Amino acid sequence: MxxxxxxxxxxxxxxxxxxxxxxxxxxxxxxxxxxxxxxxxxxxxxxxxxxxxxxxxxxxxxxxxxxxxxxxxxxxxDALEEMASNPKTPAMARASASRTLLEFGFKAHETEEMQRRLEQIEQTLENDSRNQWGGKRHESS
CATH class of the missing domain: 1.10.10 (Arc Repressor Mutant, subunit A)
Known part of the structure; x- marks a missing residue:
């Protein structure tokens, strides 16, 4: 032990x-x-x-x-939106908050679009693979 x-x-x-x-x-x-x-x-x-x-x-x-x-x-x-829309927030801070929201909004959109495209490519490859290896046979005349 x-x-x-x-x-x-x-x-x-x-x-x-x-x-x-x-x-x-x-x-x-x-x-x-x-x-x-x-x-x-x-x-x-x-x-x-x-x-x-x-x-x-x-x-x-x-x-x-x-x-x-x-x-x-x-x-x-939420905090960025509050800063961007609050008239009591200094103009530079509002502009910075707005810019940050826009930048991240565009990045999120780009990421979603890239994900959608990647899924389409993967589906196409999967379909091509099925057709090539598991599916249709071509008969010779």
Whole structure:
């Protein structure tokens, strides 16, 4: 049972290392935070399992941040609209808020249009692939 304790300790260290890699700007600072050498942390990063766990943790962190951004977008747009339309807001601030709303509105439109086009291209490729590989046979005369 003594071996299990050591394995659990190393597993905890690896989990801590992943968290440190997400929160610290350098490999050195992450290794110091965890209490392992920089070379150990680098070696762990060369292992497929550790690298996959680290990748998944990064993806989860990005997903959580993206979710928070989505939640705050409505209130941010509301605040910009209030600034842009409030006559008590200084003219430069109103102009800046209006410009920001327009820029992001155009970007949102462009993104939606690109998404629509990409979906059309994917559908065309899927249909072409079905026709070429799974579908129609051409009979020779």
């Amino acid at each position: 003594a071996g299990a304790g050591h394995g659990e300790k190393q597993s905890r260290k690896r989990d801590q290392a992943i968290l440190a890699l997400l929160s610290e700007p350098t490999l050195r600072q992450a290794s110091e935070k965890v209490g392992v050498s920089e070379s150990t942390l680098w070696r762990w990063l060369q292992e497929d399992d550790f690298r996959e766990q680290y990748h998944q943790a990064k993806q989860e962190a990005v997903s959580q941040a993206t979710s928070r951004l989505r939640q705050s977008m409505t209130s941010a747009v």
